Amino acid sequence: MKVTIKDVAREAEVSVATASMAINNKRGVNAETRNKVLKIAQKLAYVPNYSARSLVTKDSRSIGLLVPEIINPYYSSIVDIMAKLAEQKGYTLLLGISNSKSRTEKMYIESFMERRVLGVIVVPMLRDHPDIGHLEMLRTEKIPMVFCTETYDGCTEPCVMCDFSSGEYEMTRYLLNQGLKNICFLNVRMDANFTKLRLHGFMKAMDEMGITAPEENLFYVEEPNFQAAYDITDSILERGPEAIICINDMMTLAIMKRLDERGVRIPEDISVAGFDDMMFAELAQKPITTVRQPLADICRQTMDILEGEIKGGARRAPAGKQRIVSIRPELVIRNTTK
Amino acid sequence: MKVTIKDVAREAEVSVATASMAINNKRGVNAETRNKVLKIAQKLAYVPNYSARSLVTKDSRSIGLLVPEIINPYYSSIVDIMAKLAEQKGYTLLLGISNSKSRTEKMYIESFMERRVLGVIVVPMLRDHPDIGHLEMLRTEKIPMVFCTETYDGCTEPCVMCDFSSGEYEMTRYLLNQGLKNICFLNVRMDANFTKLRLHGFMKAMDEMGITAPEENLFYVEEPNFQAAYDITDSILERGPEAIICINDMMTLAIMKRLDERGVRIPEDISVAGFDDMMFAELAQKPITTVRQPLADICRQTMDILEGEIKGGARRAPAGKQRIVSIRPELVIRNTTK
Numbered sequence: 025m026k027v028t029i030k031d032v033a034r035e036a037e038v039s040v041a042t043a044s045m046a047i048n049n050k051r052g053v054n055a056e057t058r059n060k061v062l063k064i065a066q067k068l069a070y071v072p073n074y075s076a077r078s079l080v081t082k083d084s085r086s087i088g089l090l091v092p093e094i095i096n097p098y099y100s101s102i103v104d105i106m107a108k109l110a111e112q113k114g115y116t117l118l119l120g121i122s123n124s125k126s127r128t129e130k131m132y133i134e135s136f137m138e139r140r141v142l143g144v145i146v147v148p149m150l151r152d153h154p155d156i157g158h159l160e161m162l163r164t165e166k167i168p169m170v171f172c173t174e175t176y177d178g179c180t181e182p183c184v185m186c187d188f189s190s191g192e193y194e195m196t197r198y199l200l201n202q203g204l205k206n207i208c209f210l211n212v213r214m215d216a217n218f219t220k221l222r223l224h225g226f227m228k229a230m231d232e233m234g235i236t237a238p239e240e241n242l243f244y245v246e247e248p249n250f251q252a253a254y255d256i257t258d259s260i261l262e263r264g265p266e267a268i269i270c271i272n273d274m275m276t277l278a279i280m281k282r283l284d285e286r287g288v289r290i291p292e293d294i295s296v297a298g299f300d301d302m303m304f305a306e307l308a309q310k311p312i313t314t315v316r317q318p319l320a321d322i323c324r325q326t327m328d329i330l331e332g333e334i335k336g337g338a339r340r341a342p343a344g345k346q347r348i349v350s351i352r353p354e355l356v357i358r359n360t361t362k
Numbered sequence: 363m364k365v366t367i368k369d370v371a372r373e374a375e376v377s378v379a380t381a382s383m384a385i386n387n388k389r390g391v392n393a394e395t396r397n398k399v400l401k402i403a404q405k406l407a408y409v410p411n412y413s414a415r416s417l418v419t420k421d422s423r424s425i426g427l428l429v430p431e432i433i434n435p436y437y438s439s440i441v442d443i444m445a446k447l448a449e450q451k452g453y454t455l456l457l458g459i460s461n462s463k464s465r466t467e468k469m470y471i472e473s474f475m476e477r478r479v480l481g482v483i484v485v486p487m488l489r490d491h492p493d494i495g496h497l498e499m500l501r502t503e504k505i506p507m508v509f510c511t512e513t514y515d516g517c518t519e520p521c522v523m524c525d526f527s528s529g530e531y532e533m534t535r536y537l538l539n540q541g542l543k544n545i546c547f548l549n550v551r552m553d554a555n556f557t558k559l560r561l562h563g564f565m566k567a568m569d570e571m572g573i574t575a576p577e578e579n580l581f582y583v584e585e586p587n588f589q590a591a592y593d594i595t596d597s598i599l600e601r602g603p604e605a606i607i608c609i610n611d612m613m614t615l616a617i618m619k620r621l622d623e624r625g626v627r628i629p630e631d632i633s634v635a636g637f638d639d640m641m642f643a644e645l646a647q648k649p650i651t652t653v654r655q656p657l658a659d660i661c662r663q664t665m666d667i668l669e670g671e672i673k674g675g676a677r678r679a680p681a682g683k684q685r686i687v688s689i690r691p692e693l694v695i696r697n698t699t700k
Contacts, residue, residue: 086477093442094432094438094441094442094445095435095438095439095442095641097433097435097438100432100433100435100438101433103432103457103459104431104432104433104459107432107457107459108461111466111469116470116473116477117457118456118457119441119445119455119456119457121441121442121445123446128449131449135454139424139454139477250645277645278645280647281645281647284647303433304642307588307615307616307619308647309618309619309622309646309647309648310647
């Protein structure tokens with residue numbers, strides 16, 4: 025027959041409530057009694073009935089994390105860091121992979137709410153103006169929400185993100201200072217901060233040096249993936265660039281592969297620079313010059329803000345103003361630039 | 363004031379139970395009534411109180427997935443595939459990243475049980491003989507468990523995994539047939555099926571060709587990561603190999619990097635082969651010859667077995683015998699081998 029908490033209490037000569045407090049590590053029971061109960065629980069091979077317990081535990085201590093995908097190491101790194109931070113803070117992390125679909129993101133939000141999450145971290149979907157009506161459910165239930173790495177337009181919840189503009193500005197200045205002037209810029213055709221701010225930084229650095237980047241040097245892919253960047257490389261080459269700046273490392277790897285196939289030497293013939301500093305940037309056959317997004321910092325500050333809101337109640341910025349915490353990235357010069 | 367289900371029911375002139383069934387998409391209400399209720403719910407901007415609902419919904423329809431890490435694309439791919447399969451089947455997937463620590467795996471199991479998971483998929487920790495006493499909690503509560511890609515010794519729950527032995531056997535035969543005889547094999551020093559079976563396949567192919575692989579051609583790293591493989595490459599080179607077989611693609615990339623630095627041409631001077639066929643094997647500057655683990659198949663069969671056990675009750679193999687479903691991998695010949 026299965027050992028119950030009553031058996032443990034009887035054997036330890038304490039009340040069921042005391043035995044329960046000892047086993048669940050709650051206050052209200054002294055160290056001596058606690059040790060006695062735990063020893064007896066072990067002796068009797070008592071296993072707590074978690075299913076029953078969850079029905080009465082109101083505070084689930086869970087938080088939800090939404091990411092647009094998990095294959096790209098950029099997002100799996102975020103999940104990895106967030107899981108460790110949540111563990112440190114005693115939260116269980118519930119993960120939702122939206123695949124950039126509103127329907128899926130909505131499903132996860134509902135699932136998070138059914139599991140009584142205390143707060144939600146949103147890494148936004150990768151698409152133009154997605155339907156985000158489902159976020160209203162969180163607001164109605166007063167569940168705090170913090171955006172991470174990017175925000176949706178029109179939202180007023182806090183957002184922690186990389187200062188994309190200053191990162192691309194510094195990279196462009198570095199290349200210009202190396203004497204490279206004919207620079208092509210490969211972006212994603214998406215109406216989002218992470219595309220607009222990077223372009224802004226690039227243009228600002230060019231302007232300051234008195235160089236107007238011709239419209240023809242700005243290239244766009246529809247999806248920020250390897251194949252798209254590989255396919256567009258031949259068109260970029262037709263502009264005869266001295267350098268190519270790419271808005272992420274994954275696409276930079278693709279450009280490098282195509283340049284290699286075309287017999288173009290990096291950096292002797294063309295310098296190439298990425299963004300993110302994902303693991304493979306350093307491990308690549310030729311380590312990539314890139315801009316390091318301080319992901320650990322971004323994640324930690326996101327979690328801290330969320331925890332603050334969970335503990336203190338959501339603190340909103342004055343009417344309609346979103347609080348953006350902008351974290352400065354770092355230039356990492358390796359072997360793909362002169 | 364907040365709109366409740368009672369307000370919706372009154373306005374729609376139906377009972378609260380009917381309104382609830384309509385809104386929660388349950389059977390027992392006809393299409394006409396359902397539409398009427400949904401329209402009124404929308405008109406009144408009714409938002410279901412999910413927190414309250416979860417207290418009475420016993421069937422949480424969640425399953426837990428444990429993985430040892432998430433940064434390696436091999437594991438993020440598993441998470442990605444499992445999340446999609448779970449969504450298709452109407453389960454919410456709860457993720458636990460153990461970082462190969464028993465303490466963490468135990469914490470996630472407890473958290474899964476508190477959330478009343480219907481079953482758990484375990485991708486085992488990457489270490490020798492870890493403490494797995496916590497799995498007993500699942501058995502006590504009769505929560506089905508299925509192992510994926512690898513199993514712990516002594517467990518009798520089903521396991522779906524790649525046929526590592528036949529994969530490495532085929533790869534070795536391929537290289538031998540190309541006339542390469544002095545082959546070095548880079549393994550991980552870990553007492554696990556995924557290391558032993560690969561070695562077994564390698565030795566079997568060598569034996570069949572009447573070649574005894576000298577003990578000195580077998581190399582081991584402590585951790586299956588990039589740096590460890592990079593560091594050991596110089597020692598492997600001292601054996602003057604015609605080919606190097608490596609038990610994963612990540613380590614193969616590391617070897618290739620070091621060979622490149624040493625001026626060794628691949629495959630002209632040395633052929634190099636990996637295992638897994640993770641995304642970067644194909645996208646690498648020089649696409650890698652490897653053994654493709656049929657991850658989609660492995661994940662689908664794992665999920666199907668778990669679903670069967672959830673629906674039909676855990677079916678155990680006869681006393682102490684573990685059911686192993688072995689999925690045949692596929693040779694993928696690319697540019698790193700002659």
